[in-house]
Amino acid sequence: MRILLLLPDGRIHKVQLGSLTRSLREAPLTLTLLAALVPEDLQADLSLVDESISPVPAEERFDLVAISALTGTCHRAYHWADHFRSKGIPVVLGGVHVTLRPEEASAHADAIVTGFAERSWPRLLKDFAQGALQPRYHDPEPPLAGLPMPRRDLQERFGYMMPNTVFATRGCKGTCDFCTVPAAEFGFHKRPVQDVVDELRQIPARRIAFNDVSITEDRDYAKELFTAMIPLKKKWGGLCTTRIAHDDELLDLMARSGCRYMLIGFESLNAPALQGIQKGFNQPASYAEVMRKLHSRNILVQGCFIFGFDHDSPSIFEETVSLVDELRIDIPRYAIYTPYPGTGAYTRLKQEGRLLHENWRHYDTQHVVFRPARMSPEDLDAGFRWAHTRTFTLRSMLHRTLAAGIWFPVAFVGNLAYRRYMHRLQADPDRILVTG
Numbered sequence: 001m002r003i004l005l006l007l008p009d010g011r012i013h014k015v016q017l018g019s020l021t022r023s024l025r026e027a028p029l030t031l032t033l034l035a036a037l038v039p040e041d042l043q044a045d046l047s048l049v050d051e052s053i054s055p056v057p058a059e060e061r062f063d064l065v066a067i068s069a070l071t072g073t074c075h076r077a078y079h080w081a082d083h084f085r086s087k088g089i090p091v092v093l094g095g096v097h098v099t100l101r102p103e104e105a106s107a108h109a110d111a112i113v114t115g116f117a118e119r120s121w122p123r124l125l126k127d128f129a130q131g132a133l134q135p136r137y138h139d140p141e142p143p144l145a146g147l148p149m150p151r152r153d154l155q156e157r158f159g160y161m162m163p164n165t166v167f168a169t170r171g172c173k174g175t176c177d178f179c180t181v182p183a184a185e186f187g188f189h190k191r192p193v194q195d196v197v198d199e200l201r202q203i204p205a206r207r208i209a210f211n212d213v214s215i216t217e218d219r220d221y222a223k224e225l226f227t228a229m230i231p232l233k234k235k236w237g238g239l240c241t242t243r244i245a246h247d248d249e250l251l252d253l254m255a256r257s258g259c260r261y262m263l264i265g266f267e268s269l270n271a272p273a274l275q276g277i278q279k280g281f282n283q284p285a286s287y288a289e290v291m292r293k294l295h296s297r298n299i300l301v302q303g304c305f306i307f308g309f310d311h312d313s314p315s316i317f318e319e320t321v322s323l324v325d326e327l328r329i330d331i332p333r334y335a336i337y338t339p340y341p342g343t344g345a346y347t348r349l350k351q352e353g354r355l356l357h358e359n360w361r362h363y364d365t366q367h368v369v370f371r372p373a374r375m376s377p378e379d380l381d382a383g384f385r386w387a388h389t390r391t392f393t394l395r396s397m398l399h400r401t402l403a404a405g406i407w408f409p410v411a412f413v414g415n416l417a418y419r420r421y422m423h424r425l426q427a428d429p430d431r432i433l434v435t436g
């Protein structure tokens with residue numbers, strides 16, 4: 001059985017280096033984990049393609065094509081699904097967007113997978129082999145003990161800045177109104193710590209990345225995991241919330257376990273805006289302390305800010321850019337508030353008649369898709385691009401990264417990558433769609 005596992009193009013992360021296309025992000029686990037879950041007795045021949053870094057083998061013959069879609073990539077997923085189905089090849093669609101919009105995805109697929117795939121994907125393959133494919137496979141609980149090792153051997157070797165990704169937890173207990181994790185009702189689940197440690201031991205590389213959306217979500221679990229990682233002497237990065245700064249014991253353990261960088265969603269310097277999106281645990285008055293505590297442990301911070309909340313006035317751009325410089329955020333990242341389907345933000349803005357369209361292609365945090373409360377869509381887009389331009393001048397980049405002095409080469413290269421992205425953003429002719 002020949003199976004193509006496909007991740008559609010994520011244009012934000014793509015960068016061309018001569019003839020080599022690389023993705024600026026960590027290697028996603030989706031395809032390698034799906035490959036590992038294919039039952040051995042099927043003796044399947046697997047092709048893994050991430051369209052961000054490799055062309056899709058559009059004319060090759062497969063027995064089955066499985067595509068994973070986010071909201072911002074679902075138009076590409078549907079394009080490829082329609083293409084392969086027109087050739088008589090059955091297509092399976094899965095991924096967060098499919099869980100959020102199952103009826104829509106079903107129109108482009110022979111079967112869809114919603115919720116978690118650990119049990120349903122192998123079951124689907126066995127049904128397919130017996131000619132009994134069902135239209136929908138749904139599993140609300142992920143069985144996370146004893147998972148097979150992701151098939152990193154099938155992954156494009158030089159495609160990613162960080163090729164070795166692992167995960168320890170799934171989901172998050174938070175309820176932030178723009179986030180697809182609570183919208184998809186993923187809950188919060190943990191792998192046995194010993195399983196994670198065993199997997200880390202088997203990865204020969206010293207540097208790894210956790211792709212958990214909030215690795216410190218469960219304090220006791222995080223303490224157990226970080227303690228078990230200390231003897232492994234790995235260097236790692238991941239994602240956590242600002243709450244980490246209130247927990248010195250956990251921070252110390254995190255640093256001792258080899259943590260070198262953290263992505264943190266500060267989201268806004270506007271406290272009422274944070275209350276409004278149900279992320280009130282972020283306290284702008286403590287951001288300086290968050291940075292000081294991470295920097296003092298030699299942990300580099302990739303800090304994310306979102307523009308376009310209802311409390312944001314046009315001054316938000318300048319205020320945020322100044323704060324980013326003042327806090328010495330090593331690698332800043334800006335996004336536009338995006339009401340992903342199924343989220344609280346989507347329901348509210350739709351009810352208020354403020355969505356500009358539902359063309360999911362632009363629901364990628366880089367395009368304005370709604371009418372902001374205190375500025376026009378054009379002002380939001382212009383401010384978002386202006387913030388990039390100001391933050392990624394060589395002077396500003398050097399000022400922040402040299403002053404912080406944490407892992408300078410990594411911080412500077414990270415800034416250069418966003419500077420490159422900023423040029424692409426300025427040249428993008430397709431900024432605001434008014435209708436779908």
Ligand code: SF4
Pocket residue numbers: 171172173174175176179180181182213214241265279
């Ligand atoms: S934005 Fe982060 S903290 Fe909020 S629900 Fe999503 S993953 Fe959790």
